[in-house]
Amino acid sequence: MGRYFWMLGKVFTRPERHKIYIRQLFNEIEALGLNSVGIVVIISVFIGGIMTIQLAYNLVNPLYPTTIIGLGTRDTLILEFSSTMLALILAGKIGSNITSEIGSMKVTEQIDSLEIMGINSANYLILPKIVAVVFIFPFLFILSVFFGLLGGLFVGPTVGVVTVTEYIDGIRYMFVPYYITFSVIKSLVFGFLVASVPAYFGYFVQGGALEVGKASTQAVVSTNILILLFDLILTRLLLA
Amino acid sequence: MIEARNITKQFDGTTVLKNISAEFQPGQTNLIIGRSGSGKTVLLKCILGLYEADEGTIFYDGRNFTDMSQKERKNLRREVGMVFQGGALFDSLSVEQNIRFPLDMFTNFSNREKQDRVDFCLERVNIPNTNKLFPSEISGGMQKRVAIARAIALNPRYLFCDEPNSGLDPETATVIDNLIQSLTKEFNMTTIINTHDMNSVIEIGEKVLFIHQGEKCWEGSKHTILDSGNQTLEDFIFANKLYAQMKKAHTGNPR
DSSP states (O other): OHHHHHHHHHHSSOOSOHHHHHHHHHHHIIIIIGGGHHHHHHHHHHHHHHHHHHHHHHOOOTTSOTHHHHHHHHHHIIIIIIIIIHHHHHIIIIIHHHHHHHHHHHHTTHHHHHHHTTOOHHHHHHHHHHHHHHHHHHHHHHHHHHHHHHHHHHHHHHHTSSOHHHHHHHHHTTOOHHHHHHHHHHHHHHHHHHHHHHHHHHHTOOSSHHHHHHHHHHHHHHHHHHHHHHHHHHHHHHTO | OEEEEEEEEEETTEEEEEEEEEEEOTTSEEEEEOOTTSSHHHHHHHHHTSSOOSEEEEEETTEESTTOOHHHHHHHHTTEEEEBTTBOOOTTSOHHHHHHHHHHHHOOOOHHHHHHHHHHHHHHTTOTTOTTOOGGGSOHHHHHHHHHHHHHTTOOSEEEEESTTTTOOHHHHHHHHHHHHHHHHHHTOEEEEEEOOHHHHHHHOSEEEEEETTEEEEEEOTTTGGGOOOHHHHHHHTTSHHHHHHHHHHHSOOO
16 A cells, blocks of 8 residues: 555656657557547447346336336446446456556566666656546546447347337436536546556566566456445445 | 675565675776675665665765765766666667667757667667667567667766676677677776676676675686685686686696
């Protein structure tokens, strides 16, 4: 815990060269953010479709209006799936990437090499990753909601559980804009965790390839637990 | 000149370095030798400040490195070049970008000047036209040369090499040794090389410091090392059968 905050202290200092920092930042946005768009879209479309079918089959009561299917899909996507579930999935993809990259640099003395050159290695390597992931997470969240709803719109009418009109009426019914604010706040927090926790595990790894692999696993597990813990705390603080 | 005074270092209660003092002069190749686990890498890292010595002081040309603030140390490190055992080249950068990296970070050179410096360094370590290749695309010997080129990019006053010959064939190892020695003389650097390769000692050991079980056991040069009269040092040197046979041929006594 102490080492984590010590590392963050090293990370959040003024970069050596702003030009190089900006270049690194754009590289990380591409590597960690843009390269995750595909998986986000695929997962969201499928989950949106599946959620629509599940809701339709579980709400077989004539007293319920069918618009509830669109409404349920929308709120589930906004409140939990596109922020929390997606963060858990991306913790695996982005988190293991960060740990293995920094961990490999550590065990091959590339980090020592930076330090000997007089460069703050934590700042140079980790700050662009944290900023990139925190920046890109809200966009991925919005993208996920959009494609999730699109998945429901395609699958629901295709399998005949809801009509296009009923589904669209549902997703427009009783919309609470604050839910978006709430989930964007969660995305920012989860983005920070997804970048900083794996970076910590990579930065302090010792040994060789085996230890880097173990550190990646530990990083993903720890990040997932922290995401769930912060989900609980934020939900209690911001919604209840 | 680099001076280490009474350096002691412990890890978890185990003393790894015991009261070591040594001076390393500029313009000559200073070698620290010893068995694996003898403490030579720890000594090098203490001199570099990667480990904090528990006791003792390090001086870089009279500047007390031990008492320096982090900022002062950071500034001093810009005068330091380091060649790591495995090269420690940045995998994601090409050969050219690796050498250019310290120039980008610490100089205000124009692109033309940086390119000229990169070309000069590559020329100097004798691997021209490799600019666009990545570390994974070149041999171990070439990686060492690129690491040397990167280390000298900022024209350092101090050069450190940690086992620069490990994993190299004898011929390439000799080329690397000679390259380090000629660069040391050309730029009048204070060069410290960590090695357990006796060929390097005989080739370029202008000053040799032998560390055994964390203590300075012997100090001399390549001219005196084979006749040191120090039993521990002789056990280390003549563990190599080739040297034992040479000694036998010379004196009739393998020990």
